[in-house]
Amino acid sequence: MIRIGLNGFGRIGRTLTRILRQVNDLELVMINDVNPFVENMAYLLRYDSTYGKFDGTIDVGPSSIEINGKSVAYNAEACIEKAPWAEAGVDLIIDASGVTRNVTGARELTESGKVKKVVVTHSSEYVDKEIVMGVNDSTLTPADKIVSNSICDANAIAHVLHWIDGQYTIRSGSVTTLHPWLSYQNITDGPSISQSNPGCVWKDFALGRASVGCVIPKNTTAVTAVEKILPGIKGKLHSFSYRIPTDVVASSDIVIWTQDVPSPEEFRRFLDERLARSPYVRANTESLVSQDYEREEASAIIDMQWTGMVNGTMKLILWYDNEWGYSCRVLDLARRIGGLQ
Known part of the structure; x- marks a missing residue:
């Protein structure tokens, strides 16, 4: 215990x-x-x-x-x-x-x-190691005392990026996240105060606009956080985010070009094989909306309805409960490092 x-x-x-x-x-x-x-x-x-x-x-x-x-x-x-x-x-x-x-x-x-x-x-430069369970947790040692569970977006997207880069070698791509509002955002327009560094005001003024009723474009640390986990993809992916007026469940839209280009059928079989072996990522084939993924324990759910390939372009849509699913991984990481003597 x-x-x-x-x-x-x-x-x-x-x-x-x-x-x-x-x-x-x-x-x-x-x-x-x-x-x-x-x-x-x-x-x-x-x-x-x-x-x-x-x-x-x-x-x-x-x-x-x-x-x-x-x-x-x-x-x-x-x-x-x-x-x-x-x-x-x-x-x-x-x-x-x-x-x-x-x-x-x-x-x-x-x-x-x-x-x-x-x-x-959260992602931090002051920890001994940054970990996404199922991707790089095998690197943990007893000497790692302070460990980051990274961020919810990285926990979601790192798996598929790891799979694809290992099999086909990522050449370039983009990641767009749709993330629910967070507690530091405003209900009505005003300055946006940083939570990680209290007293600091975000220089991206749009983030201070009303979170209710607005879709707010912003920078995201999703890819920079993943680059700490997967250094081989550094500089290959562009990232962008929208803050959306919902309370929970995020989505990521991933577009990838690879050096080795499989057929659409081969790519689908590849995903099916990796999904069958993963305890952290699962697939969905039903026609669902964000609320249907609340309390989902997986790090990510690949929406197979919108995932596929056209002319060598890979497209993946992921869903994840950015609070519940992420918290499940935090506890998995606690078990992992708590058991290392």
Whole structure:
């Protein structure tokens, strides 16, 4: 049993908590967030506008949240290294705050032996390794103490890019993501404040426009994050993103040209073979919409209805629950590094 501490109790932190109550090999023992009102955080766990009411009991103790009768310690420290992780018996921290400074603060915790390992839920230059489960997790060693689970988009697209580059060698291409709004975006027009670096304002002013009712074009780190996982594709793919007015489930539109060009039939067989071996990616052949993929545990679902080839151009459409599916991989990574001695 790995004893888990959560740093940050936003969308990913609360989604992780909902999934953790369904597993037996990971135990949530402590939550730390900047919000000092534990009643507020218990309320947000109990009632969720995306995934619905919590299927169980949520109560509040003096300094804890009682989840299905089990007490989980609650603290409100802004700096990760100041929270009492060791006193709570935490083995592994999942830093879901999205704040860069907490990644550097986590180093102090691992070097002092207060916690054994840390999983970070965003791409970061300050970690020992960046991992997408099913793509490069075989590179992990016991020396890797602070590991990033990359970002939701990278977890979705890295698999198919890895498959295709390994078989046919990617020459060039593009990735367009459609990503639901995030908590730092505005309901009405205004400046957009960075979450990873509090106090900084995004220079792309369009991101500050109203998230409700607008499709907002923006840069994306999807490909740069994947390049850390797959350095062989560096400089080969152009990326672009839209923020869309929905609450969850993202999609990626991938176009690829390769050095070795299969026939459309061979390409389809190739995808079928890889899908049959993958525990993280699956296919869909039904006519579905984004809501149909909510609570989907896969890293990505290839929509075979719109995937294929024309005149050597490969086209793939992926769907992924950017909160639930991503959180499932965070916990898979926690199991993986938590078991490395």
